[in-house]
Structure formats: structure tokens, C-alpha cells
Amino acid sequence: MKFRFTAKERAVISGVAESVKASVVTMVALRKLREVLPPEAPSPYKRELYRELCRDEEGRRYTVIVYRPFPGLVITDYELEDGTPVRFIDDCLFEIETTGRTLTRCEL
Numbered sequence: 001m002k003f004r005f006t007a008k009e010r011a012v013i014s015g016v017a018e019s020v021k022a023s024v025v026t027m028v029a030l031r032k033l034r035e036v037l038p039p040e041a042p043s044p045y046k047r048e049l050y051r052e053l054c055r056d057e058e059g060r061r062y063t064v065i066v067y068r069p070f071p072g073l074v075i076t077d078y079e080l081e082d083g084t085p086v087r088f089i090d091d092c093l094f095e096i097e098t099t100g101r102t103l104t105r106c107e108l
Helices: 007-036
Strands: 047-055 061-068 077-080 085-088 093-096 102-104
Touching: none
Parallel strands: none
Antiparallel strands: 047 061, 047 102, 061 077, 077 085, 085 093, 093 102
């Protein structure tokens, strides 16, 4: 299937593509910046959104803090109360990055 666009439509599509590309570049740059900062350096912009009560496979309880590290950007990060980084897997699962331990929030 071949699409035909007017010059105005092509300009709009090009503008949207450039905007998306700029947003992706900004998000990647901010994540890289976070990787080079020392882990103990708190972000002055870090805003807690909510907390998730979770359990691991052995029944131990954990609290995952969900926060936004940069204002105005839709980037969400996760960590335990002690600052250990946590990776979001899906709506029910997290993974502690340092240990690989899986945490669930759906079967509490």
C-alpha cells in the first residue's frame, strides 16, 4: 500500500518525527547522566509518586518506591526503601537489580 501526502501533511509528519526524536534523545541523555552520577547523590528533583507493598518468592516483604527523577518528563524509576534499584517487569512484577530477586505485588 502506498500513501500519498500533501506537502503540508509531509511537513507535519516531519515535525512530529523530529519532536519524538528529540524527546527520545533527551530521555536517553538523562538516563546516561543518572548512570554517571554517584549512586549516593540524591536527585534534587526526585519526586515520590507512590509506594508498592511487595513480597519475594520466600514471602519476605519489601516496599518499592515509585518516583519521577526529573520534573516534566514521563520517566518513572523504582527503588527499595534502602535505595536499591528495582526494575519494573510488568504490572505484577519487579526485579531487584543487584540480586535478580523477583518481587510481586499482585498476590499480597
